[in-house]
Amino acid sequence: MSDYVIVSDATLDLPMSVINKYGIRVIPMGLDIDEVSYTHYPDEREITIEEFYQQLKNGAVAHTSQITPIAFTEYFTDLLEQGLDILYIAFSSGLSGTYNTARLVIQDLEEEYPDRKIYCVDSLCASVGEGLLVLNAALQKQKGLGIDELRDWVEQNRLMPRHWFTVKDLFYLKRGGRVTSFEAVVGSALRIRPVLSTDDEGKLVVVSKIRGSRAELDFMVNKLINEGIDIADQIVIIGHGDNLAQAKELEGIIRSKNLVKDIVIAQIGPVIGTHTGPGMLALTFMGKKND
Numbered sequence: 001m002s003d004y005v006i007v008s009d010a011t012l013d014l015p016m017s018v019i020n021k022y023g024i025r026v027i028p029m030g031l032d033i034d035e036v037s038y039t040h041y042p043d044e045r046e047i048t049i050e051e052f053y054q055q056l057k058n059g060a061v062a063h064t065s066q067i068t069p070i071a072f073t074e075y076f077t078d079l080l081e082q083g084l085d086i087l088y089i090a091f092s093s094g095l096s097g098t099y100n101t102a103r104l105v106i107q108d109l110e111e112e113y114p115d116r117k118i119y120c121v122d123s124l125c126a127s128v129g130e131g132l133l134v135l136n137a138a139l140q141k142q143k144g145l146g147i148d149e150l151r152d153w154v155e156q157n158r159l160m161p162r163h164w165f166t167v168k169d170l171f172y173l174k175r176g177g178r179v180t181s182f183e184a185v186v187g188s189a190l191r192i193r194p195v196l197s198t199d200d201e202g203k204l205v206v207v208s209k210i211r212g213s214r215a216e217l218d219f220m221v222n223k224l225i226n227e228g229i230d231i232a233d234q235i236v237i238i239g240h241g242d243n244l245a246q247a248k249e250l251e252g253i254i255r256s257k258n259l260v261k262d263i264v265i266a267q268i269g270p271v272i273g274t275h276t277g278p279g280m281l282a283l284t285f286m287g288k289k290n291d
Helices: 016-022 049-057 069-081 098-112 127-142 147-157 170-175 181-190 213-227 244-256 270-276
Strands: 004-009 025-027 029-033 036-040 062-064 085-090 118-122 161-166 192-198 204-211 235-240 262-267 281-286
Touching (some): 004 069, 016 127, 029 270, 049 062, 049 270, 062 270, 069 085, 069 098, 085 147, 118 147, 127 281, 161 213, 192 213, 204 213, 235 244
Parallel strands (some): 004 025, 004 085, 085 118
Antiparallel strands (some): 029 062, 161 192, 161 281, 192 204, 235 281
């Protein structure tokens, strides 16, 4: 049986410590800030996350771009030439064309490398929700699952990551068409924060609105308690966009209640941060919807 690697893309927003620990491979992604182009790598070699958010706070405008077919081909070919099979867990097809581009590239590579296994799974997740799915896949790989078994596991469990996040400035979501101009103006004036999640198609949805930072934290903790499955055995992820103090506050509440096995605090990188802005706070865990 050939060795294989789990591959994802830079939207997964996992810290380098986690990426290195579990041997996860991450394809970098591009963005431009005031028409200056950058590539976002998890190790922040071209631009740090702190620098990115500082530029946004100074009024810079950022735009993101998808992974190109050439970039996919080069990245996958390098792994295949090393004799490795590939399980690529992609950024949600409900938010990007990344998954479909990867599928087309893989179809060509399968003809060129007929003895290799190259699988692509739509995560239906974004940001630290995607990161949580990839982390749990890596934990399953450590238990000895082969690539076929793990592909099936990911497909069967990709709706289990529960994503809950809020943003500080609604104008970033307004630019992306997630809220109206009126909602952005009123919400910012009243300090109302929308609560967002993803639906079963991997699309971003506004599910509630909250006023006050304490209400945000209580909302997220209650979701963890009510929707999480076997949370005492889980590693959960708290994500933040230039909002470490609130992330630490949320971590403190969860740890004080002794709810979970461990907590990873992750910075929201530039690719997702372009659309959510400074002040984002997220909590992701494995669970189920309460219909």
